[in-house]
Amino acid sequence: MARAMKDSGIEWIGDIPADWNVIKTKHLCDISTGNQDTINRVDGGDYPFFIRSKNVERINTYSFDGEAVLTAGDGDVGKIFHYIDGKFDYHQRVYKFSDFRSVIGRYFYYYISSNLIRELGKYNAKTTVESLRLPWLKEFPVIVSKIEEQQQIAQYLDDKVGQIDSIIEKTKSSIEEYKKYKQSIMTETVTKGLDPTVMMKDSGVEWIGDIPEHWDMVKIKSLLYEINERNVDENAVLLSLFTALGVAPRSEMEEKGNKAVTVINYKIVKRGDLIVNKLLAWMGAIAFSDYEGVTSPDYDVYRFHENAEALTEFYEWYFRFTKFKDDCYKFGRGIMMMRWRTYPAQFKNIYVVNPPLEEQKQIIDYLKQKIADIDQLIDKKQRLITELESYKKSLIYEVVTGKKEIN
Amino acid sequence: MSALYHKTNVNVSEKANMIWNIADIIRGTFKPHEYGKVILPMTVLKRLNDTLLPTKEKVLEAYKEYGSLEVNDGFFRDASGYPFYNTSPFTFETLLNDPDHIEENFRTFMAGFSENIQDILKNFKFEHIISDLVGSTAEDDKLFYVIQEFNKPNSYMGPDAISTADMGYIFEELIRKFSESYNEEAGAHFTARDIIYLMTDLLVTEEDAALTRGKIDCYDMAMGTSQMLTCLTERILQLDSEVEVNVFGQEFNPETFAIAKADMIIRGGIADNMRFGDTLTNDQFKGYKFDYCISNPPFGVEWKPQKNAVEKEHKSGDNGRFGVGLPKISDGQMLFTLNGISKLKDTGRMAIIHNGSPLFTGDAGSGPSEIRKYIIENDWLDAIVQLPNDLFYNTGITTYVWLISKNKSDERKGKVQLIDASNMYEKRRKSIGNKRVDLSEDCRAAIVQAYGEFTDKFYDYGDKSVESKVFNNEDFGFYKITIESPLLDEKGKIVMKKGKPAPDTSKRDTENVPLTDNIKNYFEREVLPYNPDAWVDESKTVIGYEIPFTRHFYKYVAPEKSDAIAERICVIEAELTGSLKSLFGKDGE
Numbered sequence: 001m002a003r004a005m006k007d008s009g010i011e012w013i014g015d016i017p018a019d020w021n022v023i024k025t026k027h028l029c030d031i032s033t034g035n036q037d038t039i040n041r042v043d044g045g046d047y048p049f050f051i052r053s054k055n056v057e058r059i060n061t062y063s064f065d066g067e068a069v070l071t072a073g074d075g076d077v078g079k080i081f082h083y084i085d086g087k088f089d090y091h092q093r094v095y096k097f098s099d100f101r102s103v104i105g106r107y108f109y110y111y112i113s114s115n116l117i118r119e120l121g122k123y124n125a126k127t128t129v130e131s132l133r134l135p136w137l138k139e140f141p142v143i144v145s146k147i148e149e150q151q152q153i154a155q156y157l158d159d160k161v162g163q164i165d166s167i168i169e170k171t172k173s174s175i176e177e178y179k180k181y182k183q184s185i186m187t188e189t190v191t192k193g194l195d196p197t198v199m200m201k202d203s204g205v206e207w208i209g210d211i212p213e214h215w216d217m218v219k220i221k222s223l224l225y226e227i228n229e230r231n232v233d234e235n236a237v238l239l240s241l242f243t244a245l246g247v248a249p250r251s252e253m254e255e256k257g258n259k260a261v262t263v264i265n266y267k268i269v270k271r272g273d274l275i276v277n278k279l280l281a282w283m284g285a286i287a288f289s290d291y292e293g294v295t296s297p298d299y300d301v302y303r304f305h306e307n308a309e310a311l312t313e314f315y316e317w318y319f320r321f322t323k324f325k326d327d328c329y330k331f332g333r334g335i336m337m338m339r340w341r342t343y344p345a346q347f348k349n350i351y352v353v354n355p356p357l358e359e360q361k362q363i364i365d366y367l368k369q370k371i372a373d374i375d376q377l378i379d380k381k382q383r384l385i386t387e388l389e390s391y392k393k394s395l396i397y398e399v400v401t402g403k404k405e406i407n
Numbered sequence: 408m409s410a411l412y413h414k415t416n417v418n419v420s421e422k423a424n425m426i427w428n429i430a431d432i433i434r435g436t437f438k439p440h441e442y443g444k445v446i447l448p449m450t451v452l453k454r455l456n457d458t459l460l461p462t463k464e465k466v467l468e469a470y471k472e473y474g475s476l477e478v479n480d481g482f483f484r485d486a487s488g489y490p491f492y493n494t495s496p497f498t499f500e501t502l503l504n505d506p507d508h509i510e511e512n513f514r515t516f517m518a519g520f521s522e523n524i525q526d527i528l529k530n531f532k533f534e535h536i537i538s539d540l541v542g543s544t545a546e547d548d549k550l551f552y553v554i555q556e557f558n559k560p561n562s563y564m565g566p567d568a569i570s571t572a573d574m575g576y577i578f579e580e581l582i583r584k585f586s587e588s589y590n591e592e593a594g595a596h597f598t599a600r601d602i603i604y605l606m607t608d609l610l611v612t613e614e615d616a617a618l619t620r621g622k623i624d625c626y627d628m629a630m631g632t633s634q635m636l637t638c639l640t641e642r643i644l645q646l647d648s649e650v651e652v653n654v655f656g657q658e659f660n661p662e663t664f665a666i667a668k669a670d671m672i673i674r675g676g677i678a679d680n681m682r683f684g685d686t687l688t689n690d691q692f693k694g695y696k697f698d699y700c701i702s703n704p705p706f707g708v709e710w711k712p713q714k715n716a717v718e719k720e721h722k723s724g725d726n727g728r729f730g731v732g733l734p735k736i737s738d739g740q741m742l743f744t745l746n747g748i749s750k751l752k753d754t755g756r757m758a759i760i761h762n763g764s765p766l767f768t769g770d771a772g773s774g775p776s777e778i779r780k781y782i783i784e785n786d787w788l789d790a791i792v793q794l795p796n797d798l799f800y801n802t803g804i805t806t807y808v809w810l811i812s813k814n815k816s817d818e819r820k821g822k823v824q825l826i827d828a829s830n831m832y833e834k835r836r837k838s839i840g841n842k843r844v845d846l847s848e849d850c851r852a853a854i855v856q857a858y859g860e861f862t863d864k865f866y867d868y869g870d871k872s873v874e875s876k877v878f879n880n881e882d883f884g885f886y887k888i889t890i891e892s893p894l895l896d897e898k899g900k901i902v903m904k905k906g907k908p909a910p911d912t913s914k915r916d917t918e919n920v921p922l923t924d925n926i927k928n929y930f931e932r933e934v935l936p937y938n939p940d941a942w943v944d945e946s947k948t949v950i951g952y953e954i955p956f957t958r959h960f961y962k963y964v965a966p967e968k969s970d971a972i973a974e975r976i977c978v979i980e981a982e983l984t985g986s987l988k989s990l991f992g993k994d995g996e
Binding site for chain 2: 166207222349
């Protein structure tokens with residue numbers, strides 16, 4: 001059953017139900033800006049304090065008590081909206097809409113948060129607008145139906161948006177759980193192996209706990225030795241160390257140009273060498289290199305002993321994805337966290353697990369498959385969130401413009 | 408002097424506020440952080456003016472009689488009845504009678520003061536401050552009004568109205584206002600009160616035998632405005648009001664030195680024991696021995712300007728303070744530690760604040776390690792307390808109170824107590840510079856209790872905690888041993904020299920063996936299995952000391968078992984399926 005429609009006269013809205021009207025904002029409510037600055041915020045203050053961001057601060061003063069909608073006057077214009085009913089204070093560049101007439105606050109909130117950005121787009125080809133002007137805001141057209149219908153719409157959207165947000169929240173928390181699960185599986189597998197029935201013994205290292213009885217605990221220096229070969233080739237590949245990515249050529253990570261420093265006298269890195277940034281080792285800045293190249297002389301470079309029973313990939317997992325970085329912290333030193341260094345003298349003496357080579361191989365194969373599976377799941381969840389956000393936006397738009405009837 | 412001590416009932420903070428508010432007059436001419444440069448010296452001058460009023464005539468008579476003598480100081484002191492005096496005919500009141508010549512007369516008034524007061528004014532650079540007060544035009548001239556405010560009836564500060572003790576508190580309050588107006592720059596000269604109180608509580612414990620000695624000498628080698636000495640005196644008198652406390656301090660910043668000396672004059676103490684100069688190169692207390700030393704020397708400040716003098720003193724061995732060893736040129740903290748130790752009596756105790764580096768900086772055999780070895784092997788290191796971050800005005804870094812005791816109690820002999828109080832603080836509502844947290848009275852009490860109980864214990868106070876661990880002195884020492892591997896010829900055979908394998912210096916390695924371990928056992932256990940041809944070159948063995956605070960208090964948070972997480976994920980997934988169904992179900996369409 002199609003209801004009677006008419007042209008709204010607004011390009012980005014098109015047709016609206018025949019009994020709805022388009023009214024300028026200035027006729028529907030009062031608009032004003034606050035007189036506070038962000039620095040006036042008080043942690044744990046008595047009242048909400050709306051500044052130009054999504055986050056709501058606290059403050060001990062209030063300049064308004066009642067129902068209001070607020071939006072940032074500059075910064076993320078058209079993207080930040082708040083609804084409140086009570087005492088609050090607000091920033092001098094935040095607009096407050098209040099004392100609503102012929103429109104209810106909740107409906108106005110949904111309408112403006114969905115549509116302000118569309119109206120802005122009309123005037124501005126750029127995707128971002130620097131600031132909102134009061135005269136312009138006053139003219140902003142709002143589609144208004146009968147109060148009862150607005151109430152129904154607001155009620156419907158409160159309900160639906162609540163549901164969607166809750167699903168998004170749950171999905172986000174499940175992603176967090178999957179990440180934790182990944183972390184946990186990695187740590188457990190590289191420290192306990194794959195056979196849950198095997199006899200265990202204490203490793204002597206707190207975060208590792210028990211290890212299979214036939215595994216060894218060894219000092220890093222029995223597997224790796226420090227090398228300090230210096231580069232004389234001006235064209236050597238400069239390698240960088242990233243906590244999230246491991247070792248990669250600097251040129252791949254940065255826009256071209258910017259090659260400010262000479263790489264002469266940098267430390268030579270061979271494929272399979274371990275690079276440790278002693279300043280950030282406690283944050284996990286430690287990885288093996290898949291590349292030949294050079295790296296900063298401030299980094300430490302290690303190479304496996306020829307007879308070391310060690311697979312690079314296994315120890316890459318061990319150093320980067322377990323709690324090994326806690327060891328780097330524990331054995332590090334410094335006068336503040338920003339200067340917390342794990343020096344070779346201490347690093348070389350940290351104990352690590354050393355399973356038989358064959359098991360190292362099995363563990364890597366198992367983990368690769370397992371982690372790929374989990375990552376795929378996480379990826380799907382992330383797509384679900386994106387879709388839900390779009391669904392929410394469309395739903396609000398369709399309902400407040402009468403394109404979707406709710407009953 | 409005892410006459411000055413009679414009790415008055417002045418509201419200290421009210422009085423201090425009233426005085427500080429005189430700064431309203433100089434707003435614009437001076438920036439808020441400069442108000443103290445006017446208010447503090449003027450307060451001193453007014454206190455002295457009012458104190459000297461009753462004997463003013465006598466002093467002027469004595470001046471008439473002995474003014475032309477070369478040595479006349481004693482006559483004027485006798486006449487004034489105090490260790491200071493003023494021989495000028497002016498007082499604050501008479502200065503105001505002649506507004507046209509106020510600057511000239513005021514300078515004459517200042518010149519009339521005794522040498523010890525001149526010293527304070529000189530270090531305050533008060534001559535310049537007066538020029539700034541007077542300004543360049545008649546309209547700018549604030550001097551008259553400032554003097555007028557200080558001469559109002561409620562600005563009267565004579566000892567009959569305000570006792571020496573109360574005047575001390577008022578002055579202290581003014582110094583606090585001054586220091587807090589500085590914000591970040593403040594920390595260079597001011598240690599916040601809460602930190603000082605913790606230090607004094609740890610330094611002077613109730614059981615402390617020193618309190619039966621009748622006379623106690625206290626010393627601060629980097630005293631700033633001397634607040635630490637004031638608090639220490641207070642603490643000692645609180646435990647034993649009969650004891651005689653003498654304080655000695657040195658400071659190399661002229662302005663803060665002037666405040667310290669003025670503070671001492673105002674308190675009726677011996678101002679000559681407040682001395683100016685660089686403690687590292689120009690020690691003002693050679694040969695002195697003290698019962699207590701309390702100090703917050705600068706962290707991480709290079710001692711290049713002092714290098715020549717310090718190295719010379721180092722070379723003189725036991726004749727100087729620095730014979731044990733020298734820290735890195737970039738950080739002079741440990742030189743102050745050595746200075747303090749050299750001035751402690753055989754029963755003396757010291758509380759000194761350091762940042763993290765004196766705990767671990769320097770390899771075995773280096774200056775800093777030798778200094779740690781010296782302190783620990785003499786059994787002088789009593790305890791180290793890690794303080795919360797964000798406690799100081801000018802820095803947020805981690806700091807530690809070192810307690811040095813030349814005569815530990817039997818229970819503590821051979822032991823070192825480490826206390827982690829990094830989680831024992833109250834957040835401030837408003838930060839002052841970098842100071843975001845306070846050590847409240849409860850926090851201090853908890854830390855002092857942990858110190859007093861001297862045991863391994865985690866004190867759990869909900870969101871706050873203190874942890875104490877007791878170690879043996881040896882636990883901090885280690886042998887740094889040198890491991891040699893044999894040099895091989897082209898055929899892979901060991902090269903022999905004088906019947907012994909020659910070392911391959913490129914393979915030379917070192918190991919740190921705990922003093923509590925045995926080198927031979929360690930070598931066989933930790934090195935030989937991986938390097939069967941290696942040997943220890945014993946001629947290269949060195950003993951080092953370090954205090955790995957972080958390692959001892961490191962708390963490992965166990966990760967959750969993957970099974971537990973998997974279970975939770977299954978529950979969330981089930982909920983999600985339900986929610987999606989209800990969102991897109993028939994009702995929604």
